[in-house]
Amino acid sequence: MVSSEAAPLAKTGGLADVVGALPSALRGFGDDVAVVIPRYGSIDLKSLRRVFDSLPIYLGLTRYDTSIYQAAEEFPLYLVDCPPLFDRKGFYGETGVDYPDNHIRFAVFARAALGVARYLFRTEIFHCHDWQAGLVPAYLRTAAATDPTYLGVRTLFTIHNLGYQGLFPKTALADVALPASVYRPDGMEFFGHVSYVKGGISFADWLSTVSPTYAREIQTPEFGFGLDGALRSRAGVLTGILNGVDYREWSPETDTLLPARYSAEDLSGKRVCKEQLLREFGLPAEALDRPLLGVVSRFTRQKGTDILAHAAGGIVDRDVYLVALGSGEPEYEEFFRRAAAEYPGRIAVKIGFDNALAHRIEAGADVFLMPSQYEPCGLNQIYSLKYGTVPVVRATGGLDDTIEESTGFKFIEYSPEALLGALTAATQAYQDRQGWQEMMRRGMRQDFSWKASAAAYSALYRQLLGV
Numbered sequence: 001m002v003s004s005e006a007a008p009l010a011k012t013g014g015l016a017d018v019v020g021a022l023p024s025a026l027r028g029f030g031d032d033v034a035v036v037i038p039r040y041g042s043i044d045l046k047s048l049r050r051v052f053d054s055l056p057i058y059l060g061l062t063r064y065d066t067s068i069y070q071a072a073e074e075f076p077l078y079l080v081d082c083p084p085l086f087d088r089k090g091f092y093g094e095t096g097v098d099y100p101d102n103h104i105r106f107a108v109f110a111r112a113a114l115g116v117a118r119y120l121f122r123t124e125i126f127h128c129h130d131w132q133a134g135l136v137p138a139y140l141r142t143a144a145a146t147d148p149t150y151l152g153v154r155t156l157f158t159i160h161n162l163g164y165q166g167l168f169p170k171t172a173l174a175d176v177a178l179p180a181s182v183y184r185p186d187g188m189e190f191f192g193h194v195s196y197v198k199g200g201i202s203f204a205d206w207l208s209t210v211s212p213t214y215a216r217e218i219q220t221p222e223f224g225f226g227l228d229g230a231l232r233s234r235a236g237v238l239t240g241i242l243n244g245v246d247y248r249e250w251s252p253e254t255d256t257l258l259p260a261r262y263s264a265e266d267l268s269g270k271r272v273c274k275e276q277l278l279r280e281f282g283l284p285a286e287a288l289d290r291p292l293l294g295v296v297s298r299f300t301r302q303k304g305t306d307i308l309a310h311a312a313g314g315i316v317d318r319d320v321y322l323v324a325l326g327s328g329e330p331e332y333e334e335f336f337r338r339a340a341a342e343y344p345g346r347i348a349v350k351i352g353f354d355n356a357l358a359h360r361i362e363a364g365a366d367v368f369l370m371p372s373q374y375e376p377c378g379l380n381q382i383y384s385l386k387y388g389t390v391p392v393v394r395a396t397g398g399l400d401d402t403i404e405e406s407t408g409f410k411f412i413e414y415s416p417e418a419l420l421g422a423l424t425a426a427t428q429a430y431q432d433r434q435g436w437q438e439m440m441r442r443g444m445r446q447d448f449s450w451k452a453s454a455a456a457y458s459a460l461y462r463q464l465l466g467v
């Protein structure tokens with residue numbers, strides 16, 4: 001697997017969770033998986049073992065010296081070390097601005113991944129994730145096409161979020177030593193730019209995305225970000241496989257990050273979690289018997305932050321409380337800060353990335369809000385089910401695939417009114433304590449573990465190899 005993130009070492013979102021958990025789950029199906037990620041500045045070299053000293057990578061005449069490290073994980077996790085490119089504060093940029101040499105960074109990364117397959121890990125399939133790995137299929141179809149090392153090797157490209165495409169000026173092609181012949185609409189050309197995600201979409205043997213509904217949605221103009229045509233032309237090799245979640249990390253019975261543990265049989269610990277969460281966010285004790293809404297999210301437009309902000313007044317009118325954790329675009333962080341200032345004691349916000357607090361919100365809230373504009377899969381709503389925190393979601397992508405009428409509340413139109421409509425239904429249902437607890441328990445008993453997803457990926461690998 002070639003990916004720019006893998007939990008726990010490098011994580012900004014769901015991609016890292018997937019790549020961190022899927023390899024171990026695949027072992028149960030007899031598949032040996034190694035993962036390659038960059039060695040970012042935040043990953044301490046002291047915790048790693050150097051396994052390959054000198055892997056020079058030439059992009060044209062420019063030489064990049066890389067070496068490969070390995071982390072002590074359940075599966076071989078290789079890290080590409082190239083300090084001038086990756087020993088930086090951010091993964092993709094800083095203070096909201098992308099690094100100007102991202103096209104070089106993820107070209108060197110892709111070439112280093114090919115090197116790992118040549119020297120360290122015999123590879124039958126490159127499973128490439130998102131645009132940062134998009135050049136692996138592109139190099140395999142061009143410069144490496146006649147290299148005997150990769151004869152018969154297959155590629156699978158998984159789209160975790162089509163909103164991130166890796167677009168660069170046309171001159172990037174020469175910088176990364178790709179031939180001009182790939183600059184065509186059924187190659188990597190995209191409205192006058194070079195698109196790394198199209199390296200995957202056009203050149204991989206098979207494509208997948210992270211839920212069946214998102215696989216259909218991205219073939220439409222509304223969700224396709226201009227790539228719907230390219231995806232429709234490959235519809236025959238595009239599959240949707242729902243992500244699993246790692247219940248070793250996310251189960252209220254065993255979660256050591258919570259003030260109290262609980263289960264579907266004994267929910268009493270959840271009240272303790274709620275009490276402490278209210279205190280932590282400075283919300284009043286009266287809130288204990290009213291619905292507490294939780295949000296953990298990247299604050300971007302994708303996550304529905306704008307309709308949520310516009311619904312703030314309506315939320316407060318319904319006599320409910322809201323705690324939110326997130327970080328992202330300054331404009332949306334500001335939305336939340338303002339809502340908290342306007343409705344003190346009702347809406348409370350922490351800006352930042354804090355895994356332990358994310359767990360405490362999942363456990364302490366009654367309702368989890370995910371009003372996403374689009375959502376390839378989404379993990380938090382699945383965690384919420386397990387924590388007995390009833391999801392209120394927009395019916396899109398993986399949210400639509402994982403939440404049912406019996407386990408949560410869905411709305412269709414992307415508007416504050418529709419969101420408030422679903423919230424009204426949820427707060428009314430909350431009045432019926434017994435009915436509500438039954439709904440919680442139905443969610444808690446559902447199983448979205450990696451087993452089903454790993455089985456689907458494993459079957460796809462076998463199909464690709466013709467075995």
Ligand code: ADP
Pocket residue numbers: 012013014015017296297298325326327352353354355358377378379380381
């Ligand atoms: P995405 O990958 O689009 O960000 P997902 O729902 O698939 O959305 O995955 C988000 C993951 O990141 C979850 O594990 C969630 O708990 C975590 N997360 C998101 N924002 C924060 C935050 N501010 N603090 C802690 N964890 C966060």
